[in-house]
Amino acid sequence: MRGEFPRSTHFIITSFSEELIKTEIIPVVEDFFKERGLTLSKEKSKITHITEGFDFLSQNIRKYKGKLLIRPSKGSVQNFKDKIKSLIRNNRGIPAHGLIRLLNPVIRGWSNYHKGICAKKLFDKLGNFIFRQLKRWAKHQHSNQNRWWIFWQYFTHNHFTNTRESKQGIQYYRLYRISYVPIRYHIKIKNKANPYLPEYDKYFSQRQKWREDVAKKCRQITTFVNNETINNSRVTCDKVSLRSA
Numbered sequence: 001m002r003g004e005f006p007r008s009t010h011f012i013i014t015s016f017s018e019e020l021i022k023t024e025i026i027p028v029v030e031d032f033f034k035e036r037g038l039t040l041s042k043e044k045s046k047i048t049h050i051t052e053g054f055d056f057l058s059q060n061i062r063k064y065k066g067k068l069l070i071r072p073s074k075g076s077v078q079n080f081k082d083k084i085k086s087l088i089r090n091n092r093g094i095p096a097h098g099l100i101r102l103l104n105p106v107i108r109g110w111s112n113y114h115k116g117i118c119a120k121k122l123f124d125k126l127g128n129f130i131f132r133q134l135k136r137w138a139k140h141q142h143s144n145q146n147r148w149w150i151f152w153q154y155f156t157h158n159h160f161t162n163t164r165e166s167k168q169g170i171q172y173y174r175l176y177r178i179s180y181v182p183i184r185y186h187i188k189i190k191n192k193a194n195p196y197l198p199e200y201d202k203y204f205s206q207r208q209k210w211r212e213d214v215a216k217k218c219r220q221i222t223t224f225v226n227n228e229t230i231n232n233s234r235v236t237c238d239k240v241s242l243r244s245a
Contacts, residue, residue: 009038010057018047059117070117077122080110084130088137096154096162097173099137103130104176104222111181120183127179134160134175166225174222182218 013029015021030040048054053062058076062069083106091099107130111123138150145153154160160175189207193200 012056012061018049021047059114072114072117072119072122076114077126080106080126081129085133088133092137092140095164096138096141096160097164097171100160100162100173100175100222107176107178111176111178115181115183116186118183123181124179127177130175130178131160168225170225172224174220176220176222180220184214184218 013021013025015025026040033040046054050061050063050068053060055061055073055075058073060071060073062071084103087102087106088099091102114122134154135150138154139147142150142153154162159177162173164171164173187207190203193203195204
């Protein structure tokens with residue numbers, strides 16, 4: 001229905017003091033919700049200091065020594081690891097290219113959600129975690145083969161790779177590398193920039209072009225027919241900023 005208020009809303013309210021939140025802000029929010037048939041959830045609401053931090057939409061927001069840092073929450077990281085482990089454990093016996101096709105959407109989606117915050121070191125750790133899980137999967141698949149055979153079969157070119165024959169030729173499948181995902185912080189829009197004013201058309205077109213260029217350069221090739229790009233796997237991005245635009 002047009003104009004309908006959502007049944008579940010997540011938001012953050014900041015204030016100079018805890019007393020101000022309890023005595024003035026919370027009553028105003030409760031009255032605002034009551035008029036719309038909603039209630040403020042006591043279980044999901046939390047009052048905390050920014051130095052202690054809090055989780056919001058799968059990310060942890062906390063101030064360290066005067067610097068605000070946003071990182072993936074521990075719960076989100078653990079859920080991601082559990083899902084990866086479950087996919088690998090429950091799909092023993094299938095070809096490696098089938099496992100890659102199951103893992104890639106999960107890894108790509110989770111890393112894309114968190115690539116705009118402080119997560120580079122975590123991405124590296126998760127890359128090592130996934131590598132260890134895949135090594136166990138490969139050993140279970142080929143218990144009668146030594147580690148060198150497994151390495152040349154799956155882990156050449158710093159990737160977990162597999163092939164299969166298709167109508168177009170030999171199809172290559174490569175695991176999406178979370179440790180190669182670059183961190184690109186969001187660049188705030190200028191305060192005075194208005195997309196409805198013609199004088200800012202160039203500014204917003206530059207922002208759009210920059211986003212498209214970054215997306216192209218950060219793209220990882222995970223499926224291809226020939227082996228021309230098999231060594232071109234490292235993802236690099238130019239350090240381009242729109243702060244001076």
